[in-house]
Amino acid sequence: NAGVMQNPRHLVRRRGQEARLRCSPMKGHSHVYWYRQLPEEGLKFMVYLQKENIIDESGMPKERFSAEFPKEGPSILRIQQVVRGDSAAYFCASSPTGGHTDTQYFGPGTRLTVL
Amino acid sequence: AQSVAQPEDQVNVAEGNPLTVKCTYSVSGNPYLFWYVQYPNRGLQFLLKYITGDNLVKGSYGFEAEFNKSQTSFHLKKPSALVSDSALYFCAVSPVGGSASKIIFGSGTRLSIRP
Numbered sequence: 001n002a003g004v005m006q007n008p009r010h011l012v013r014r015r016g017q018e019a020r021l022r023c024s025p026m027k028g029h030s031h032v033y034w035y036r037q038l039p040e041e042g043l044k045f046m047v048y049l050q051k052e053n054i055i056d057e058s059g060m061p062k063e064r065f066s067a068e069f070p071k072e073g074p075s076i077l078r079i080q081q082v083v084r085g086d087s088a089a090y091f092c093a094s095s096p097t098g099g100h101t102d103t104q105y106f107g108p109g110t111r112l113t114v115l
Numbered sequence: 116a117q118s119v120a121q122p123e124d125q126v127n128v129a130e131g132n133p134l135t136v137k138c139t140y141s142v143s144g145n146p147y148l149f150w151y152v153q154y155p156n157r158g159l160q161f162l163l164k165y166i167t168g169d170n171l172v173k174g175s176y177g178f179e180a181e182f183n184k185s186q187t188s189f190h191l192k193k194p195s196a197l198v199s200d201s202a203l204y205f206c207a208v209s210p211v212g213g214s215a216s217k218i219i220f221g222s223g224t225r226l227s228i229r230p
Contacts, residue, residue, distance in 0.1 A: 045217035106158040
């Protein structure tokens with residue numbers, strides 16, 4: 001049973017380019033969460049999605065950032081016109097039901113570097 | 116506001132000695148508490164969680180955590196540390212009420228086990 005998959009593991013972009021981060025949840029999980037981790041800091045919640053729906057995007061910056069979880073395929077976190085401050089590790093997690101007591105299982109992360 | 120605090124940035128322990136990583140929380144209602152571990156350049160791995168019941172929770176790799184409601188703490192413990200336990204440890208809480216989405220993470224404690 002494969003765990004949460006994320007790709008790419010490392011992504012380098014120049015300022016103004018677009019970054020697309022992909023996440024495939026664990027088999028049987030239909031709830032996906034995206035977090036951002038700055039160096040030497042904890043993870044900060046960004047967005048929570050179920051298939052074809054955004055449930056909670058309260059942690060997502062209002063501009064340039066978007067997320068989707070289509071009926072088929074992985075969840076995508078998209079950052080348009082990247083800036084240096086977007087450099088961070090982005091982690092995806094998944095859970096089976098989305099309940100408060102659910103354990104979220106994390107992927108290995110995508111490390112975004114903006115030059 | 117609901118939050119988690121990890122008062123120690125770093126904990127240093129000799130191999131074979133007991134270790135404690137501290138965590139305190141501030142939530143309304145009953146807390147759902149988690150511990151995760153992060154190895155260098157890896158995602159977070161789930162260690163254990165407290166939902167209800169016995170205050171002493173046993174988890175992976177010989178770790179355990181004690182829920183103390185009066186002190187609002189959820190310290191992580193291990194009777195005998197291993198060098199391989201060296202990693203970054205995060206305490207987290209799943210807020211009760213509202214969207215069952217985000218986990219709120221502490222800032223992390225770096226555990227260093229010396230041979």
